[in-house]
Amino acid sequence: MTDSPSFTSPDPQLARTLAVGRSPLGDAGHAAELSQSLAIENLGVVRPKDIRTFAMVLYLDESGLGLQVTGKGAPGPVRAEFVTGKMGYRREHGGGAGQLVAKAVGLQKTHAALHVLDATAGLGQDAFVLASLGCRVTLFERNPVIHALLADGLARASLNVDCAPIVARMSLKEGSSLPWLESAGPESADVIYLDPMFPHRDKSALVKKEMQVFRMVVGDDDDSEALLEAALGCATYRVVVKRPRKAPAIAGTEPATRIEGKSSRYDIYPVKALPAR
Known part of the structure; x- marks a missing residue:
């Protein structure tokens, strides 16, 4: 939707x-x-x-x-793809609630159907994983080009018999999430998920085709601190921030714990304990 x-x-x-x-x-x-x-x-x-x-x-x-x-020798297109490729494989063989993003959100600790607000949705990959595990996910993407890619990917996925029930739990909103976060009030979403574009200075870090193209269109997110502060004011249980593994935490409130992967990590800011069910 x-x-x-x-x-x-x-x-x-x-x-x-x-x-x-x-x-x-x-x-x-x-x-x-x-x-x-x-x-x-x-x-x-x-x-x-x-x-x-x-x-x-x-x-x-x-x-x-x-x-x-454009031009000769350019890499292939970047799409929001959920049915085939990496996301299709991950949907079928991804490890369920044992996936790092699921652990960070807390899906191993609760059987409740959480409402997750993905405040910086990008191409929606993490949001799709969470929706596939039963979460209701609201997605905000403020860049109109990336929003168009994501809307197209969700529309195509909704026509697939396996993906349609997952997409039905996802609601894509236009524009920046910051005004919503600043006005929503306490306990407006169970978990708020942030994956702001990190300002890489080392060009060798730009190894993924998606990231290279993203930076041409989006640039860096310079309001990460404001997003985190606003998210902490309206999350019921926790805020989760995805970062490059060696990047500093967002300035301000320190995360209580971290979950690290090979290239990324999840900084966790608890508000109160998740419900058992």
């Missing part, structure tokens, strides 16, 4: 670097809608490798919507 995007005024820089295009099998109506809502040029039927005037293209083909770097 998604809201219709109605973001703030168009970004002039975006219009200089990004356009909409499609393959002969791409949805022409969707391309026109994206062009209008994002105030970017619609190139019509085009091949990304032939585009010279834009660094990236939101590209519609038979597989849905992808964000594609």
Whole structure:
């Protein structure tokens, strides 16, 4: 379930670097809608490798919507994909509540159906994992390009018999979560999950295709402290912050505990104990 995007005024820089295009099998109506809502040029039927005037293209083909770097030799598109690939495998063989994000949220400690607010949803991968484990998840994504990718991925997943019940527990909202968090009041969500874009200074850290493309579109989140402070004011049980494993914690309140993986960790800020059921 998604809201219709109605973001703030168009970004002039975006219009200089990004356009909409499609393959002969791409949805022409969707391309026109994206062009209008994002105030970017619609190139019509085009091949990304032939585009010279834009660094990236939101590209519609038979597989849905992808964000594609243009020019010869560019990597393939970044999509929000839940049915096949990594997320499809993770859905079928991912380890259930033993997954790190599930442990961080506390799913091993409670049988309650938690409402998780994912305040920085990105491509929705962690939110999808939590929804697959029974959580009701509200997702906020403020960048209109990433929001479009996520909305497309959820729409495609909703047509799959295995994914449809999971997507039904996910509600995608437009815009920044910060105003919602600041006005929501205490106990407005059971768990609030934050995964803000960390300001990497070491270019060698940009190893994943998704992260490289994300930084071209999104940049860094410079309001992490405000997000954390606001989240602590309206979470019922805990706030969970995902960070690169060696990155410092968000300035301000110190996490009570951490769960570490190979490349990421989860900083946990408890408010009160989770219910047993």
